[in-house]
Amino acid sequence: GENVEQHPSTLSVQEGDSAVIKCTYSDSASNYFPWYKQELGKRPQLIIDIRSNVGEKKDQRIAVTLNKTAKHFSLHITETQPEDSAVYFCAASIPHSNSGYALNFGKGTSLLVTP
């Protein structure tokens, strides 16, 4: 999406290492930030999300941090496993009329975990 930047575009780590993916957004009205994992030929699936009133959230090996002032948020995966290999997308909510919202996605990070 135009207002969500994501880095790096590719990331290769060894099994057991940590992986970090970073995103920035520009719309100050964004207040919901999910992360999706998409395996080849499959649909995007939510792995973790964070709202703007929270600075950090953790779910087992996955954590997300948010700096709302700087408009940065990051995904951290610890103890990576080969099955973590996939494309990861960050996203930011964009409000619209009728009290709804949509998501704008970053360009994606292709993560490869080698045994």
Added chain:
Amino acid sequence: DTEVTQTPKHLVMGMTNKKSLKCEQHMGHRAMYWYKQKAKKPPELMFVYSYEKLSINESVPSRFSPECPNSSLLNLHLHALQPEDSALYLCASSQGQQGWESPLHFGNGTRLTVT
């Protein structure tokens, strides 16, 4: 298993054909979305329906025509498409309320090829 069902899974159509993509959800979600995804790219927002009203049309060409017959169903009518419209078309749904943002749940998509 996905709670958002899309049909057909694959579609090949000529440039003069008329076809429709269908999407259904029974999670009680009030917002439904069409996204387009090209290979190695992020999902790109096309349309958002909120409470059965079209809320966002991201400058999509008129050869794509969305329809929301009720809160559980979303269609995308296709006419006079171009080869560059070949892509994975993803439907998604969410609870859809600003201030109570929740994840988008994606269907498995329709792989469209325009010949």
